[in-house]
Amino acid sequence: MHCVPSPSNLSRRSSLVALVALTAGVPAALSANDTPETKPESDAAKSASPTAAPMENDVPKIQLIDSEQDYNRLTPAERRVILMKGTERAFTGQYTDLKTKGTYLCRRCNAALYKSDSKFHSNCGWPSFDDEIEGAVKRLPDIDGIRIEIVCKNCDGHLGHVFFGERFTEKNTRHCVNSISMKFVPDGKPLPPTLVLRSKAEALGKLTPKSVD
Numbered sequence: 001m002h003c004v005p006s007p008s009n010l011s012r013r014s015s016l017v018a019l020v021a022l023t024a025g026v027p028a029a030l031s032a033n034d035t036p037e038t039k040p041e042s043d044a045a046k047s048a049s050p051t052a053a054p055m056e057n058d059v060p061k062i063q064l065i066d067s068e069q070d071y072n073r074l075t076p077a078e079r080r081v082i083l084m085k086g087t088e089r090a091f092t093g094q095y096t097d098l099k100t101k102g103t104y105l106c107r108r109c110n111a112a113l114y115k116s117d118s119k120f121h122s123n124c125g126w127p128s129f130d131d132e133i134e135g136a137v138k139r140l141p142d143i144d145g146i147r148i149e150i151v152c153k154n155c156d157g158h159l160g161h162v163f164f165g166e167r168f169t170e171k172n173t174r175h176c177v178n179s180i181s182m183k184f185v186p187d188g189k190p191l192p193p194t195l196v197l198r199s200k201a202e203a204l205g206k207l208t209p210k211s212v213d
C-alpha cells in the first residue's frame with residue numbers, strides 16, 4: 001500500500017473540498033468547555049467545581065497560559081517534528097500499531113485530537129485515523145504544493161498530512177500522524193487540561209475583560 005498517494009489522488013478538487021470543509025470554529029477544548037472565569041450556562045456547569053475531575057474522559061479542562069513557552073516542554077526530536085514540521089521515520093513511532101481504546105492528545109498542548117475509534121491499520125508506517133475530534137485539527141496547503149498538512153488547531157503544532165480517496169475506510173480519509181506529535185491517554189484515565197494561550201482565548205471572546213486581570 002502506498003504511503004504517499006499519487007498526485008491523482010490529491011487533485012485540486014480534493015484540496016479545495018478539504019479547505020472548504022475547514023471550519024472557522026474555536027478549538028474543540030474551547031468550544032466544549034468554559035474556563036472557571038467564564039459564566040457557566042448550565043446547571044451542570046454551575047455545580048461543577050473548577051478543580052473537579054472531568055466527568056468523562058473526552059471532556060478536558062482548560063488551563064490558560066501566558067506564552068508559548070508555557071506549552072509542554074518538548075524534546076529536540078519532538079521539536080523537530082512538531083515545530084519544524086519534520087517527519088518521524090516510518091514504522092518507528094510508538095503509536096503506529098497501538099490498538100488500545102483511548103484518546104490521542106497533542107503532545108504540545110494536550111488538546112484532544114483523535115479517538116482510538118477512528119484509528120485504523122493502513123500499513124503505511126504511521127498512525128492512521130479516518131476522522132478527527134470535531135474542530136481539533138486544522139488543514140493547510142503543504143509547502144510542497146501537493147499535500148495537505150494537518151496541525152493542531154489549538155497550538156498549530158505539526159501533526160502530519162491528510163489524504164483522501166484511498167478507500168481504506170468508508171470515510172475515505174487518512175490522517176497520517178506522527179506518533180511523536182501525540183500523547184495517548186487510555187480510556188478511564190483523566191485527561192490533562194488543554195493548554196490555551198490566554199491571548200487566543202481573549203481573541204475568541206472566551207474571556208471577559210475582568211477575568212483577564
Ligand SMILES: [Zn+2]
Pocket residue numbers: 106107108109110111152153154155156157
Ligand atoms: Zn496542540
